[in-house]
Amino acid sequence: MYQFYKKKKKILVFIIIIVGFIFVFLDKIFQDHNPSCTVLYISIFYFTSISLGTLFFLGVQNISKSGWSVIIHPIMEEISSFIPYGCFMILIFLLLNAMDIVHIFHWMNSDLYNPISLKYDKIIANKKLFLNIPFFLIRSTIYVLLYSFFYLNIKKLSYKLYISYSLSDYKKLYNRSVIFVIFFSIISIFMIWDWIMSLNPHWFSTLFSWYVLSSFIITGISTITIVAIYLNNIGHFPLFNKNHLHDLSKYLFSGSLLWTYLWFSQFLLYWYGNIPEEIIYFIKREEIYNSIHFWMLIPNFLIPFFGLISSKSKSNYKIVFLVSLILLIGHYIDIYNLIAPDINSGVEFCIFEIIGFLLIIGGGFIYILFSNFNKRKFDSSTSEGNPFFQESKNYKYPYM
Known part of the structure; x- marks a missing residue:
């Protein structure tokens, strides 16, 4: 059995995290202008x-009974493994x-609600x-408890199915996925209102949650x-x-179009x-980041559009890998653009700090992902118990 986490790989991940701390330290020395917590x-x-x-995409695959994707279900389950950790850190x-220790959510200042205060809003x-x-x-x-529950429950049912080969276990997984997708489609709207849109309580958008949700899906599929x-x-x-790569590429292509449609719809209105x-x-973002709201269309729309529009390109490992990586970078810029300008008077774009925290949290993400692969003794036949496994194993895209 191949071991993902040999000693050298563990050391490499720890080096990535340490380099991240070095970048943050350098930023504090040379560019001490932003609160690191942002x-x-x-x-x-x-x-x-x-x-x-990723978990949402997995749920959709389960309830649509998509045969082609079954062999990559274990990958989706393990990429979702960061949910309890990430949600818990956000809750902290x-x-x-x-407790007024960190100052990200401006509306939590009690003076804003006091009519006799000079800060009353x-x-x-x-x-x-x-x-x-x-x-x-x-x-x-x-949000945190239910997301963690659904992740752990779906993963448990999947693992049980892969051992038992039981149709009753498959039905349980299907039913739980239906409940999760319905739940997530509704509750994610409120989560995005709370964790992002409330950073600027003077502004609201009815499209905003769907716009952010489309970004969730694209980054999830890119990572898969x-x-x-x-x-x-x-x-x-x-x-x-x-053949499997071609179908993933189609989701990347259509997902980037969906994101662009929602971006344009909001801007046009x-x-x-x-x-x-x-x-x-839009004005605030134009002033702080020199119209980055428009520049990010390049990695999030133009590159995936022209890079994946050809059926031949969709099945090219190098092209799809590169486009996926660019989409991850582009959507980090998008998330940064959604959050940073609304904290205090806006957060400057500081590359050292950004790289530093991406390496720290990303290193933890990679550690959790591949540690779980190891514990699970993951290999290409892990999903054999799924009734659609053979269809996925022998899947061929008809036009290739």
């Missing part, structure tokens, strides 16, 4: 969103903010029924693709071939309406 929060949210998007951030005060610390923390705790190609490249995932309370969202 970029740390963005990095944690980013990797958590990858895991959430929210608690620290509620009528707009925020009118939202007190929803934006109040106890209710906010209760909602967030529910990168991991699958890597495992195949080291000879540990031989059943994965160009605000530009057409020209309402000051709404367009401030």
Whole structure:
């Protein structure tokens, strides 16, 4: 059995994390202008969103009874393994903010609700029924507990199915996936309102949650693709071939189009309406980051569009790997752009700190992912118990 986590690989991951701390330290020495907690929060949210998007994609595959994807289900399950850790770290951030130790969520300042205070904000005060610390923390705790429950339950049922080969276990997995997809489609809207949109309580968008959710899905599929190609490249995932890669590429291609459609829909409505309370969202980002809101269309739309529009390109390992990596970078910029400008008066784009926290949290993400592969004794036949395994094993895209 191939061991993912030999001693050398463990050392490499720890080196990545240590290098991340060095980058953060260098940033504090040469560019001490941002509170580190902001970029740390963005990095944690980013990797958590990858895991959430992956679990959602897995749920969709289960309830649609897609045969082609069965051999990569174990990869999806293990990429989702960061959910309990990431959600717990976010919850810690929210608690620290509620205790006035960290200052990310501006609306948690009690003076904003006091009519006799000089900081009184009528707009925020009118939202007190929803934006109040106890209710906010209760909602967030529910998100964390339920996301973790569904992840652990779906993974447990999948593992049981892979051993038992039982149709009754498959039906349980199917039913649980249906419940999760319905739950996630609804509850993620509130989570995104709470964990991102409430950073600027003066602004709101009815499209915002769907826009962010599309980013979750794309980063999840990109990570699935990168991991699958890597495992195949080291000879540990031989059943994965160009036919499966082609279908993953189609999801990447269509997902980037969906994200772009929602991006354009939101921008077009605000530009057409020209309402000051709404367009401030774009104006602020244009002033702080020199119109990065438009520049990020290059990695998130143009490159995947032209890179994957050809059927031949969709089955090219190198092209798909590169496009997936670019999408991960592009959507980190998107998440950064969603969060950073709304904290205090805006957070400057500091490359040392960004790379540092990406390496720290990303190193932890990789450690958890491949440690779980090891514990599971993962190989290409792990999903044999699924009734669609043979279909996935022999899958051929009809037009290749």
